[in-house]
Structures are given as structure tokens and as C-alpha cells.
Amino acid sequence: MSGLNELYQELILDHNKNPRNFKKIENADKLVEGYNPLCGDHYTIYVNMAGDLIKDIGFQGAGCAISKASASMMTTAVKGITKKEAEELFTKFHALVTRDVHDDNEANIEELGCLGALAGVAEFPARIKCASLAWHALHGALNSEGKAVVSTEDSEKEKK
Amino acid sequence: MMKTQSQSAVAEAENTAAALFDVQRIREDFPILKQKVHGKPLVYLDNAATSQKPQAVIDTLTRYYVGQNANIHRGVHYLSEIATYEYEKARGKVKLFLNAADSREIIFVRGTTEGINLVKDTYGRKFIGKDDEIIISAMEHHSNIVPWQLLCEEKGAKLRVIPMNDRGELLLDEYEKLLNEHTKFVSVVYVSNSLGTINPIKKIIQRAHERGIPVLIDGAQVASHLKVDVQNLDCDFFVFSGHKVFGPTGIGALYGKTKYLEQMPPYQGGGDMISSVTFEKTTYNVLPYKFEAGTPNIADVIGMGAGIDYVTTVGFDAITAYEKELLKYATEVLSGIEGVRIIGTAEEKAAVVSLVFDSVHAHDVGTILDNEGIAVRTGHHCTQPVMQRFGIPATARASFAFYNTMEEVDALARGLRKVKEIFGA
Numbered sequence: 067m068s069g070l071n072e073l074y075q076e077l078i079l080d081h082n083k084n085p086r087n088f089k090k091i092e093n094a095d096k097l098v099e100g101y102n103p104l105c106g107d108h109y110t111i112y113v114n115m116a117g118d119l120i121k122d123i124g125f126q127g128a129g130c131a132i133s134k135a136s137a138s139m140m141t142t143a144v145k146g147i148t149k150k151e152a153e154e155l156f157t158k159f160h161a162l163v164t165r166d167v168h169d170d171n172e173a174n175i176e177e178l179g180c181l182g183a184l185a186g187v188a189e190f191p192a193r194i195k196c197a198s199l200a201w202h203a204l205h206g207a208l209n210s211e212g213k214a215v216v217s218t219e220d221s222e223k224e225k226k
Numbered sequence: 227m228m229k230t231q232s233q234s235a236v237a238e239a240e241n242t243a244a245a246l247f248d249v250q251r252i253r254e255d256f257p258i259l260k261q262k263v264h265g266k267p268l269v270y271l272d273n274a275a276t277s278q279k280p281q282a283v284i285d286t287l288t289r290y291y292v293g294q295n296a297n298i299h300r301g302v303h304y305l306s307e308i309a310t311y312e313y314e315k316a317r318g319k320v321k322l323f324l325n326a327a328d329s330r331e332i333i334f335v336r337g338t339t340e341g342i343n344l345v346k347d348t349y350g351r352k353f354i355g356k357d358d359e360i361i362i363s364a365m366e367h368h369s370n371i372v373p374w375q376l377l378c379e380e381k382g383a384k385l386r387v388i389p390m391n392d393r394g395e396l397l398l399d400e401y402e403k404l405l406n407e408h409t410k411f412v413s414v415v416y417v418s419n420s421l422g423t424i425n426p427i428k429k430i431i432q433r434a435h436e437r438g439i440p441v442l443i444d445g446a447q448v449a450s451h452l453k454v455d456v457q458n459l460d461c462d463f464f465v466f467s468g469h470k471v472f473g474p475t476g477i478g479a480l481y482g483k484t485k486y487l488e489q490m491p492p493y494q495g496g497g498d499m500i501s502s503v504t505f506e507k508t509t510y511n512v513l514p515y516k517f518e519a520g521t522p523n524i525a526d527v528i529g530m531g532a533g534i535d536y537v538t539t540v541g542f543d544a545i546t547a548y549e550k551e552l553l554k555y556a557t558e559v560l561s562g563i564e565g566v567r568i569i570g571t572a573e574e575k576a577a578v579v580s581l582v583f584d585s586v587h588a589h590d591v592g593t594i595l596d597n598e599g600i601a602v603r604t605g606h607h608c609t610q611p612v613m614q615r616f617g618i619p620a621t622a623r624a625s626f627a628f629y630n631t632m633e634e635v636d637a638l639a640r641g642l643r644k645v646k647e648i649f650g651a
Binding site for chain 2: 070073108132190
């Protein structure tokens, strides 16, 4: 699989059409809005913690298929793991979607499980922000008290 | 009966013009159009963002740097005289292009955005104060919203907005209701970049003038599509960008009526905009130099002149007639695709088609089209209030120029069907 077919593969289209954990959590411990001012993608991430554990997570909002599928897959990946594990996952995921596609180094895909489906994004520099938007929001949520707002334009590394 | 006859005569004339318009020959003038993107012929439909450049413009820039480059208005040497001559000749071309009364009314700026900011910073700061009102429209580009918001914030003035209907047409009755004794300025877009609407700006200007209110026209999207005549429109200010009229980026022009320009304080201080400087007092240079501080963008001014020459040679009668056919065909073909909706269906439209899918986000549409070699703009097009008005996050916009073909419209339609196929929409 390469290019467009990889980007819009079945799993991603499915998560876009039937997003998981697409729900508002009333009285969530943490609530973060993630938005991309350049394209208007806008999501709210709700997190409930039990100590260091992400007990429950939900998201709502609107955006392109990549941003929505990525948000959906992220919620399934981080539910039930610790804050530290989630941050490590974000680092790996970020490395995956921002990697230089001309290098053969795709070693991380396997250990990322279903998140690896988004590996194709790296071939589309304009879409990296779409894939990482929800993750930036989650990162913001895990590192703030209560409510916060995260913008893709705060992340220098993705400005290509 | 007479009316019907003359209408059909008009239609016939337009068809003839379109038939006479040799688009393949025109395309030969634009080297970039020959390239392939992702292995497919480039279909460039992002002309509202920027137009491509004909060889004549590229050659003019090369010629300038190879044989004419020098600073202007200050050297007595040969090259400086040549560069000054070419620079001022370009001003004359812009004057003719807009049919301004005098070359002194043409001020070179970086583009439409800077032109609007210049008027806001000079005219606006001097003549607009607390509780005064500025009128803009619901379909402005951010560049004709934010500067006025900044001024309102600074002065305690108010921004009023002419609303539009569901087709994307301004409501003139509502506009008239907005005009009152507090209104000090009107700034309206001629052609909407995201909807394609051609606004009835002559009427808008007339209504404002009945109350002695000056009007600025944002001409960024009109200058490549329709012949502009600032004297006939009677607008007080008009701004456009060279790069949307087949010229280089980073250059544009502001037209202002002499009576206003003379009352306005300078925009920036520096060289070239003074007639004498002492530490006690500086007297400013005459128009237009009062507004052109520092070494200007000489090469691109001259390049913009070449772009204007090019478009004038092709001729606006032929361009307008041909683009009308393109728009008609595109509207017909694209609205026939199930699940696709056109945003912006005004009676009077330029060749811009903004699209939304019921179930596919514009960004995904853009990526899939790009893979087919088709360049469209996706997003809010720097008109977020327009998106909010229509309750959509973004559109995929195909904006045409006279070098686009009916076959390219077909390619776009095929691309959109591919989007549907991938998304099962």
C-alpha cells in the first residue's frame, strides 16, 4: 500500500465514520479544546483520571477524516493506561507521523498497534497537523488542571 | 420582445468571444502549466489564491536583474535612470489599468492587505474617532476585517456589517439602514474570494456618497476577471495585488483620489517620502511618493506592469466572456454530482466554485484531488465569518483563470467522483 490508499485505508475510514468514545463526559476532570486555526478542525477532549490512570476519555467536535480518525484511535489506545504511558505513546506516534519518509526507518509501526495505520500521514506533510491535533490536546489535558486550549500553531516542529 | 432579442444577441456574442478565445495558445504562455504533479497533468484551479505567471512576466524580471537593476529616484547614473523610467512606466500602466485620473493616485504597496492597512493607518487614524462607524460586508476577507477592528479598538469606533442572503448576495436594504450620521467609512469587497459573488459596488458607493462617506473597494479578486474603471465606479480607494493578476508576489497597488491622499498623513517615514529633512522639521514629498518610503520593490513593480500588459493584450472582453462559459459549465457539471453542494450561488458571479460534500471534509477532498494533479484551495479561505454564516467548517474551492479549460472542469469532476468512491459517500 502506498500514498493515497494507505492514507485513506479501511481502518481510518471506519474510525472517521464510526468514531469510538465520541462522547461528552459530564463533569470531566480535564477538558481541553484542540483546534487548528488554519483549517478549522476543532475537538474537545474529556478525560477522567483515577490517580495517574486515564480512567475514561471521550471527544467531540468536527474536522477532516484524518483528524477525527486519529482522535478516535487515540482514545482507544490511551484508555486504561497511565499518564506516563500515554505521553510515551504520543512521542512514538509523533515520531511516526513526522518521520522522513525517504528514510527506511519504520521500526515503530509494529509497537504502535492500530495507531500504525496513520503511518501514511508522513507522506502528506500538509496533513501531519490533522493527525496530531487530538494528541496535542490530550498532552495539554494531561499537563493542565481543568480546562485548557491547545492550538496546532503552538507546535513549531510541525510547521513544514 | 426587444429585450429578448438583445439578450440572445448578447449570448451569441459571448459564445463567439469564447469560440475566438484560443485557450491552448494562451496556455503556451504559462510554462508552469506544462508540468505534471503526482504523475498527472497539473490542473491549476487555485487562481483566487494566486495566479500563474506568463513567460513575459518571468522574462521582464530576468531582464530587469540582468540589465537594469539600480535604485530609483536618486542616482544620476545610466542604470538608475533606466530603472526609474521602468518603475514609473509601470505606474502609468496601473493608472491605465484602473482608469485612474492621474498617475499620482497610484501608490505601490506590498499587496491588498498593505493597501487596506495603509488607508486604515493614515485616513482612518486621522478621520475616524470615538463612536464613529465603519461599514464592511459579511463576505470580507480577513484582511478587510481585522485592520478595521484594530482601528475600532484603538479609537472606540464601531464596526457594522452588511448581511447577505443564502445565495451569498449582500442585502442592500440592510446596508442602507446601516448608513447614518455616525458612518465615517465604507470598505467592501468587489468579488468575494470564497463565494465568487460580484457585489453591486457602484450602488454601494453611490449610497455612501449621498452622505459624503468615502468608500474603499477591495479589488483583490476582481482585477483578473473584470475590467475595472475607478472613475466610473467613483470609488475613493481601490486596492489589488499584482500576484493575482499574473504578476509577481509581494507587490500591489492602492488607488486613492487625490483629494483624500493629500489630506492623509504619511504611512511610513523614511527615504524618498520627504522633500526636506532637518532635525527640527521634515516636509513630505508630493504624491505618490509621500506614501512610498524606502527603496520600493522595484523589480516586482516592473513585473506587475508586465502582468498588466499581458492581461490587457488578452483583453477583458474575451476573458470575461470565456470565464463566464467556464463558470456555467463548471456549475452545471459539479452540481450534477450527488452529495456535492455549491456554496455561493449569486446571480452575479466570477469564475469561483466553492464546494462542500455532505459527508467528506474539504481537507480530505483537497488531498485526494491533489493526488490527481488538481490544485484547489481547501479551508475557510480567510473568510471565517462566511463559513459561520453558512454553517460549514470549510469548503473546497475551485477558482478559475482564463487559461483553464473545459477539460479541466471534467478532470475536477472525475476527481470529486474519486473522493466519493474512496469515502463510499
